[in-house]
Amino acid sequence: MYRFLLTPRWWGINVFVLLAIPFCIFMGSWQLSRFESRVDDHRTAQEQVSSEHTEAARPLTEMLPVDKATSGRRVTASGQYGKQLLVPDRELDGKRGFYVLTLLRTDTGKALPVVRGWLPGAADAAKAPAPPAGEVTVTGALQASETPGDNGVSAQGGLPAGQTAAISAASLVNLVSDDLYDAWVTLDTADSGMTAVPASAPTGTGLDLKAFQNLGYTGEWFVFAGFVVFMWFRLLRREVEFARDAELGIAPDEEPETGSSREQAHEDASTPVR
Known part of the structure; x- marks a missing residue:
């Protein structure tokens, strides 16, 4: 039933999935690390500003x-x-x-x-x-x-x-x-x-729009990874259903062509166009 997985079409699909999922996870993790780095910079900058009057000059x-x-x-x-x-x-x-x-x-x-x-x-x-x-x-x-x-x-x-x-x-x-x-x-x-x-915090250490953009991109890349998995299982399920129907001799639903309809179609085809 699963022999279709060895066809060239499914080889291409499987290779794409095996490459896409790690790539999406890597990009999501990288964007998350960028957000965490900005949070750490913001925390460090605030600590420096708040401790400016206590440390030795x-x-x-x-x-x-x-x-x-x-x-x-x-x-x-x-x-x-x-x-x-x-x-x-x-x-x-x-x-x-x-x-x-x-x-x-x-x-x-x-x-x-x-x-x-x-x-x-x-x-x-x-x-x-x-x-x-x-x-x-x-x-x-x-x-x-x-x-x-x-x-x-x-x-x-x-x-x-x-x-x-x-x-x-x-x-x-x-x-x-x-x-x-x-x-x-x-x-x-x-x-x-x-x-x-x-004193003000140094430029690029605040939780600004760029920081939350990194967080948003993190979610997008993980959603992409989940979507790839979902579509692969959906395609696999549909292919299995087609293979099972073929084994049972169930053809796709088509309206049968009766004799009268065939005759009518022949008459229509033979009638000259005026």
């Missing part, structure tokens, strides 16, 4: 370049404050305001952008307190350069002099003459009555 140069492992970690740097800029349209605790960004010229010859705090309202240089004079040592959370248009960072241009939309070396290179670090620091304690800006 390390020298800035030891934590560069900024990556997922170092973003949010506490660092310390020394130097003298220089040029000051404002970063408008930044939200904190549900209120709109601006960051006060000051460049710290370090002993290495490079300048480190330091967010000294946040103030409510429209960006106004008159509201921003002047930075401390002389040699200072700052301690805060290390952050990666921002990308305009991502994570709420404004991409608008044409800002007034002394303002920047994003905190990054690429955005500041045309505004200052200093050689800049490709990173910035937000102080643990804000200066002069400003509100400290909390």
Whole structure:
């Protein structure tokens, strides 16, 4: 009854099934691992941000370049404050305001952008307190350069002099003459009555749409594997039923052609078309 499994048609079907099922399971498992990796990155990033005030600060140069492992970690740097800029349209605790960004010229010859705090309202240089004079040592959370248009960072241009939309070396290179670090620091304690800006998790570590897309793709690939198995059993069952009917001499249901109908068909065929 199962001799049909040895036919070329069924050899092709079986080979396809044997290849399709492991492939679907592999792709589903890979998508699931991507989702789990994003969850682990999110958990690690949140732990780093929440523990930023408890761990010992390390020298800035030891934590560069900024990556997922170092973003949010506490660092310390020394130097003298220089040029000051404002970063408008930044939200904190549900209120709109601006960051006060000051460049710290370090002993290495490079300048480190330091967010000294946040103030409510429209960006106004008159509201921003002047930075401390002389040699200072700052301690805060290390952050990666921002990308305009991502994570709420404004991409608008044409800002007034002394303002920047994003905190990054690429955005500041045309505004200052200093050689800049490709990173910035937000102080643990804000200066002069400003509100400290909390550190943010590094890009790509949140449970965003991409993470849940990975989870959705996981389900799709496992459904595909189940569908392949279902269709194989369905085809097998139908083929077995046909083979059993053939052994019992049961022909497919067809309307028998009677003698009168054959005669009528012959007359119809012989009648000339007018």
